[in-house]
Amino acid sequence: MTNPQTPSRSALPDVAFDAAAAARALDWVGMSNIALPLRIAGGDGTPIQVAASVDVSVNLRDPNARGIHMSRMYLHLQNAFASETVTPAGLRRALQSLIDGQGGISNAARLVLRYEQLLLRPALASHNAGWKRYPVEIDARLIDGHLHLGLRFAVEYSSTCPASAALSRQLNAERFAADFAAAHPLSTAVVSDWLASERGMAATPHAQRSRADVRVELRPAFDELPLVALIDALERALATPVQTAVKREDEQAFARLNAENLMFCEDAARRVAAALSADARIERFDAEVAHFESLHAHDAVARVTGQGARE
Numbered sequence: 001m002t003n004p005q006t007p008s009r010s011a012l013p014d015v016a017f018d019a020a021a022a023a024r025a026l027d028w029v030g031m032s033n034i035a036l037p038l039r040i041a042g043g044d045g046t047p048i049q050v051a052a053s054v055d056v057s058v059n060l061r062d063p064n065a066r067g068i069h070m071s072r073m074y075l076h077l078q079n080a081f082a083s084e085t086v087t088p089a090g091l092r093r094a095l096q097s098l099i100d101g102q103g104g105i106s107n108a109a110r111l112v113l114r115y116e117q118l119l120l121r122p123a124l125a126s127h128n129a130g131w132k133r134y135p136v137e138i139d140a141r142l143i144d145g146h147l148h149l150g151l152r153f154a155v156e157y158s159s160t161c162p163a164s165a166a167l168s169r170q171l172n173a174e175r176f177a178a179d180f181a182a183a184h185p186l187s188t189a190v191v192s193d194w195l196a197s198e199r200g201m202a203a204t205p206h207a208q209r210s211r212a213d214v215r216v217e218l219r220p221a222f223d224e225l226p227l228v229a230l231i232d233a234l235e236r237a238l239a240t241p242v243q244t245a246v247k248r249e250d251e252q253a254f255a256r257l258n259a260e261n262l263m264f265c266e267d268a269a270r271r272v273a274a275a276l277s278a279d280a281r282i283e284r285f286d287a288e289v290a291h292f293e294s295l296h297a298h299d300a301v302a303r304v305t306g307q308g309a310r311e
Contacts (some may be wrong), residue, residue, distance in 0.1 A: 030057025095142035124253035130244025164205035269302035282308030
């Protein structure tokens, strides 16, 4: 028996089905910053769960429809990633279910997934390891049955200025010449002791933490998202990724890597471009590197775009 004070479900009004006051189709309608757990592939391929922020939307192609089925879309989203690892195929299925749930008023859907990827990174010289986090954004769109996949991530590294290194070497050479102007002959031991002393370092080049922000458009023919592989490729190309667990031997190894890889922001951008353009999974890329200067109060930046390798 129905309680007369409680309206039945069929009596609840739904003005979203009313005709729009002004007939016009809309590009995207949906929700942003939805809290959602996601299952992603870890560094070793094992699925792990992460906390994500998700934007979801569909187009409204019927100009006379007032609104979309928003609650239906929210429930579809929760079900889509309840137990499945995020893959290109899984994203396609999720997007198609969002379109199907709109009852014909939409033919395109979009998902933007933001989370942090944790990867265990070994130390450079010791037997230690530590966790690094990488901000990630997946932008997936299904439009007229065609899947478009964008992947955005960032890598932090150290950059030592080549100009500053050259100026420092000049001061070191001048001090050496002054300290040993009257010393003849010079023994290897004397020079070695001088280099190991405070006198042996008249100046040091400036270095700074730096960051490469990368966005790639993927060719959707691959079974897995190549996030970890792309991060690894960029860190190898830059050669000086920031470290986690560091003992003295690791710090020394890091200093050596910086000396072997002196970089202006232009150099770093070219290294990033070379790594990305060699990858056949990438359709096109857009990368920006920023060196957060320790010499200046402003940053040095460079941007590069290009295409991935053709098979």
